[in-house]
Amino acid sequence: MxxxxxxxxxxxxxxxxxxxxxxxxxxxxxxxxxxxxxxxxxxxxxxxxxxxxxxxxxxxxxxxxxxxxxxxxxxxxxxxxxxxxxxxxxxxxxxxxxxxxxxxxxxxxxxxxxxxxxxxSSSYIPELLTLENTTLDCSQYLLSASESQIRLNNKEFQLMELFFRYPNKIFSPEHLMETFWVMDSNADINVIWTYISFLRKKLKEINSQVQIRTIRGAGYSLEKA
Missing domain, CATH: 3.40.50.2300 (Response regulator)
Incomplete structure (x- = not known):
């Protein structure tokens, strides 16, 4: 929710x-x-x-x-x-x-x-977001592909949901910080790279056909592998 x-x-x-x-x-x-x-x-x-x-x-x-x-x-x-x-x-x-x-x-x-x-809330419906062979279950925080699935923690899910809703769109580290870490005064920009690395490993683990690309000087984008 x-x-x-x-x-x-x-x-x-x-x-x-x-x-x-x-x-x-x-x-x-x-x-x-x-x-x-x-x-x-x-x-x-x-x-x-x-x-x-x-x-x-x-x-x-x-x-x-x-x-x-x-x-x-x-x-x-x-x-x-x-x-x-x-x-x-x-x-x-x-x-x-x-x-x-x-x-x-x-x-x-x-x-x-x-x-x-x-x-x-009449608008609340458990939602599945799909891109290529990969599905994100927004009600259970599950990422699945090729008959494999893995659970995401809260921050991983928030990032992945944003990427799934806007595939191929580039998100700058500054935008991600402002969106997901605005209330965490102890976080610095390096936290973005850490979580992107976590998500890349999990996508690889389930044999996903999508990847998070680094766009040099711009940010990150979820695209077909």
Whole structure:
């Protein structure tokens, strides 16, 4: 399940992203509430988690939430309230949130609410992506080819899913860092090469007919071997 996490508190955003990824969710992170409006009714996300911090005025956050619904974006939305005040929760629910949770939540409750809202998402269908003889099972993180299969870890899956959705497109290391490691302040650009190497070994192990090519000075691309 793909989740859009909107949170401008860097520390909390990183913790939530790590928690979700450990529970096998694919997470994209945005720090500006209005970023959710970019996707329109055909949103690729199955759930939006909308964080509100003290540095973002509640009126601005709620107006963004209202605009989401006015734009017919029906994706289930979990609103993380900045306080425990019931008035804030009522206002968020009346504006269009499907569920609310104060930021003093326990991780187990947070995950339970994410699972519950995920079940409501009418757009969530286990998906298989195929290129040549190789298939990526997006619900189980399985990469298979020639009657062999191998399981990917969360970060490997995120990279491979991007390559499978956009074959032959070149992704720069900087783009991959910004997309998948934006909340990891300890990661450097070398992590990209490390994970690309992992994926190449796994593609070779299952006798895949696709490969990740290095385009000198540009980046990486998934192509027919």
């Amino acid at each position: 793909r989740i859009l996490l909107i949170e401008n508190d860097f520390s909390l955003g990183r913790k939530l992203k790590n928690l979700l990824e450990k529970n096998r969710y694919t997470v994209d992170v945005a720090t500006v509430p209005g970023d959710a409006l970019c996707y329109g009714p055909s949103s690729p996300f199955h759930l939006i988690i909308f964080g509100v911090s003290s540095t973002v005025p509640d009126k601005h956050s709620l107006s963004t939430l209202a605009e989401l619904r006015q734009n017919h974006i029906a994706t289930p939305l979990l609103y993380l309230c900045s306080t425990d005040a019931i008035e804030e929760r009522i206002q968020a629910l009346n504006t269009g949130a499907d569920d609310c949770l104060p930021k003093s939540f326990a991780p187990s409750e947070f995950l339970a609410r994410v699972r519950a809202l995920g079940r409501r």
